[in-house]
Each structure stands twice: as C-alpha cells, then as structure tokens.
Amino acid sequence: MSLNKNELVDDLVAKLKRRQLVGSSAVSQATLKLLVVVISKNNWSTANQLLTLVKSVGQKLIQANPTELAVGNIIRRVLHVIREEYREAENDKTNTEFHHHAAPLTTSSSMYNLLGESGAAQEEQVQFSHSLRSNIIQEIRDIKIELENIHENIKNQAPLHIHSNEIIMTIGRSKTVEEFLKMAASKRKFQVLVAETAPSYHGQEMALELSKAGIETTVIPDSAVFAVMSRVNKVILGTHAVLANGGLVAISGSHMMAAAAKHHSIPVVVCTGLYKLSPLYPYDEDSFNVTMNPDSVLGFEEGDLIEKVTVTNPYYDYVSPDFVNLFITNQGGHPPSYLYRLIVENYDPDDQTFDL
Template identity: 55%
Template sequence: MTGPRDLNAQIESLVNRLRRRQVVGSWSVSLETALLLRQVVSVARWNQVNVLINLVKDVGGKLVMAQPRELAVGNIVRRVLRLIRDVYNSEVSNSNTNLTSTSEEVEDDDKDYEDDNVIKSPPQKSKTYDLQSYSGPGSIISSSFFSSSASMINLLGDGSPTIISELQELINELENMYVNIADQAMEHIHSNEIIMTVGKSRTVEMFLKTAAKKRKFSIVVAETSPKYLGHEMALSLSQAGIDTTVISDSAIFAVMSRVNKVIMGTHAVLANGGLISVSGTQMVATAAKHHSTPVVVCTGLYKLSPLYPYDEDSFNDLVAPDPVMSFDEGELIDKVTILNPYYDYVSPELVSLFITNTGGHPPSYLYRLINENYDPEDTVI
C-alpha cells in the first residue's frame, strides 16, 4: 500500500521529469497528472472538502510551476477540482433532500395522531426542525454546513470512493480520446478532397488514417521548418496508403487555392478560442482565411484552458536557434540576434470548427465548455 512518503516521492518524481522535459506532449503530461492526482485522493487523509481541495491545489501548483507552458497540466488539475466540487454539491443536495423528507414524515405522523384523538390538545407549533440552528451534541449538522458551496467546509459521508470513481472516468476519457475524435472523421472528410495539414499531430494522424479506410483523398503537408515535423507526418500517412505531398512553408499560400479544407492539431486552446500551436500554423490559417478555406482543429477537451491570451508571448517557447543558423557561420552569428519560437498564436477568427472527443463545436461555443469543465474559483491555481 502506498504511504505518504511514497506519495511525496511520486510527486517529486513527476515534478522533476516535467522540469527536465522527460515527459513531453499534452496527452502524456495530462495522463501522468490525472494518475498522480488519483493517487493523492486515494492516499491522503482528509475529513473536510476544503482540506482535499487545498491539497490538490498544492500538488497542482508544483506541477504547473515545473512546466508553466504545458497548459494541459493546469487543465487536468482544474478538472479534478471541479469534479470534487460536483461530488460535494451532490452530497449536500442528497442530504438536504433526505432531511426534508424526514421532517415531512414527522409532521404527517403528528397530524395523524391528532386526528385520532377525541380530545385534541391546544394548538402547538409545527415540529419542523430548524436545520440552521440545530447543532446538538454529536450532530454532523452545523451552521457552517449551510454556508455557500464556495466555502467547502464539510462533506457528508465518505466521498472518496465517488471521487476516485469520477477520476477513473477522467483517465478513461484521456485514454480513449484519440479513438473518440477519429470516429468522427467520416463526417468531415469526403472523397476526392485535397486536405492540408501542418506539422505532426497524433490526433490529426489518426483522424486522417481512419477516414482513409473508406474515403479516397489527398493530403498536402507543410514541412514546418526548421523542425521539419511535416516530413515525419507525411511518411506516416504515405505508409498508410494515403496520397501525400510535402511542400515547403513558402509554398503554402500558392497551394492553398487548390485545398478544400485545412485540418490541424494544436498544443492548447485558450478561453477565447485562440490556439497555441506549432510554429507555422499562423501562416497556414491566415492563407486559408484569405482563400475562404475552412480550418478544422482536432483537439481533446483536456487541451481547453480557461486562460486568456492577455500576453501572447507568455505562452510561447524560445528553443535553440541552431537549426536556423548553426555555429559554423560564426562571423554572422556575432552580428545578429536569432529567435526561434516553437509555437504560434492563432486568433479565433481564423478557426472554423473544433472537433473534440465530445463532438464538433464552433469557437463561439468554447465558453460553455469551459463553464461545464472548470470552476471560476480555480482559474488561478
């Protein structure tokens, strides 16, 4: 059985692996975070909801600080916090319903007793219990119990099994995420279409391969220099029997007029519908907008973040400039400053549709998905 020491070791291990970039990719860090938080809820000792929420926030804060630009870590922490709050609210609702039913039964019994007596006693006050003032010795009910749900003071009964069960459902959702998105491919890809994509995305890769089982279409892949992730994507698609063409980034605008739709992945989706995606995505989306070509983004809900892009550069990563200009060009390197951003910010006006594991949604619908999955109190961890 895992003890507190083992749990602390697991937390520190994941923090170190995130800091050293040994766990990369939104899906991988999300699954690791969800598994760790399930362990935290299982092992930690708590008898009040606010204690559990603070504990999850403390662990989540460490993970977020270890790799701030992996927004999926914070998203999973917020999902877990919302899940705990929902379980609490459900417990409170059920308890209030049971107490109300008990009070009504007591009143009905008193009324029947009075009707059966020939000589009726003088009128008495109703025996409905004043729950807010009832806090006798040994009672689990106190005035703090009836405070707002935001205070999260008490949890009636043992909510751990319910919370762990809900966490397991979240983990199952992450594990089946690619399949759920790929199953929608036939609704969005038609025969003889020319589709453009950019970079390498596992979600898009499975989406296109699933459609290729029944539809015949062509793929144009932008190479996304200087990482050239498009070459890996093109090789994988061609091995699956899909007609694939690789183009240089400079040819994107020229080829876009022949493209029927753009399908691409993303690193994160912000609250306004904007994307944090691989460098080069902004150019593809802008060219598609000019040619009125629809842009479809395949992404799981775990990438949806409640954060707004007040400062777009704060979500970006500057990687080593060596792929752009190597040290062999020593004379020139001393005279220039080279920035090699890993991500692009794509504004929501350039996106036509999001395909998630729960279905297709326009950018204007994202605010509702955020309200369903996150609590406003957890925006800042």
C-alpha cells in the first residue's frame, strides 16, 4: 500500500529522529524526493501558499534532527527555486501583456501580489500554476541530478591538486575524499596517511578501501598526527557541513589535524559538494554536534571509575575557516572567502529561518 503525502512526511521525520537515516548525501536525496511529492500532490495557486507549504515541511524535518544541516540546505535551495520561477513567470506575464498593449501593471500587482498579497493576483496565478508546477519540479529534479553527480564532478579535479610522490594526510572515511584519491591514483603515484579516528575507527575502513585501489596507505594513531605532519605535502578533509563563514562541521579529530597543518604551513583542502554549504553561522558550535555512546571510550565494566568522571564522546569537530586553504566543490575550487557568493547564488536571504 502506497503512503499518502502526509504519511511520507511523518515517515521521513521518524527516520531522522531515530537516526535511521544519517549522512548528508542520504538525507539530501530523501528530502528532495519528498518535496517532489509534496509540491506535485498538494493544491496551491500562489507562491505564498507553496512557500508556506514547503517551509512547514522543512520545519518538521529540521526539528527531527537539527544536526543534519543538509536537510535545511535542500529546503532552502527549493525555496530559492520557487521564488526564481515565480519571478520569471511574472516577468513573462508582464512582457506578454505589454506586447499586447494591455493596461500597464501597477506596482501593487507585481511581486507583492505574486506572493499572494491580493485576491486579484491569486486569480492570475491560477492561470499559470500548472506550467509553474512542472517547471519547479523539473528544477528540483535538476538538483537531484546534481547530487547524483557530485563525486564525479569533484574527483575529476583530483589530478590538478595531487602530484607525483606527494604524501597526503586525511582522517576518517569520507566517500568524496575516497573517490578523489582513487581518481588521482589513476594518474599519479603518491602515499596516503590516514588517522584512524578512534573510537569509531572509520580511518581504518578508509585505509582498507584505498589500499584495495592500489594506493600506498598507512594507518596512524590520532596521537601521531602532529608528529608526522612535517613530512606531509597536503591535508585533504571531508566534511559533514560547511557553514556560512567557511567553518567546517567535520569528523572528530579534524580540528587537531587542521591545526597541526597550519602550524607546519601545510595546505588544507576540503572536498565537498555545494549541497553541504549552509547559510547558518556558528554562533553556538556545540549545537551542530552529536554526542555518541561513550562505552567505546570508557566501558561500563569500569564501574568504580565511571561514577567519578563524566565522559563525552563528540562525533564532530568545528574547524575554523582560518585553517582551510581551499574548497574543492562540484563547481570548481574556491577559497573560504568566496563562499558568500555561493550562498547568495543558491539561497534567498528570506529563507535563513523558516518563519511561517
């Protein structure tokens, strides 16, 4: 039995709350898929109605798991698409009326009416809502195609950034970085040092995958990062999210690695899709973090000790933009100072918060 649109929203909310769906790529694709259903199956005739509808869904999804910033990014991208499509439709309508020598539109019948501020405008919107609906859904599908090609577009830039006989350092397991290094290995011979990322040990999984691809890979304990950094030519990091100031929400241990790299004047390169770029600022860095079960750090069998200490096991680090030299995105390489342009191109300032 197929679920209706409200059940689909509740289903995704439940998965986000229970952390059954995690990771920027997975939640982004699930969010886009849901929005296509919501926009195509609901009745709306004005931009205001559609914006309110998408925002209400966005609020539920974000509240379900605020640390999955990609959900908010995708919602904002779609809101931006809706606004752009309506502006274009309004311009086309105005030009058509002008060429047919119709009575000129007054100021009050432009964008304010377009957003549903008057009954007359709402009637006008009904006439071209069908084409708008298909245009908006097509734009969302274009975003979906962009997401599917993220790794391809990023990894194709690898030969420009990795050179023969270099020593590269990374941490944890990032699919984007993994694909990037594998592509570089098809053109160059180099070594990779992977910090193991205790207590999750995702770095060991990364090292295994790289070694299977024929890349000379060495796993190092997190405590050895600073000691061997002087031998490294470049640090390449993946990230969970990129904030508006260019700071990263990245796997725990990334801050230590980036700080060690800055001390030794080693460039830090971040591989990330633009869907991870958030217009939010890190006013409270801890709000973006997730605390994992501390059992892997201090087991429950240490009963006497557990009663005397408080153990936190944060999953993410905040990495200051001062530690990052270059972002390699699906739209090319950019310094941290350029991110504000990308935010302006992809998000509308009215959508920073989802106020209905």
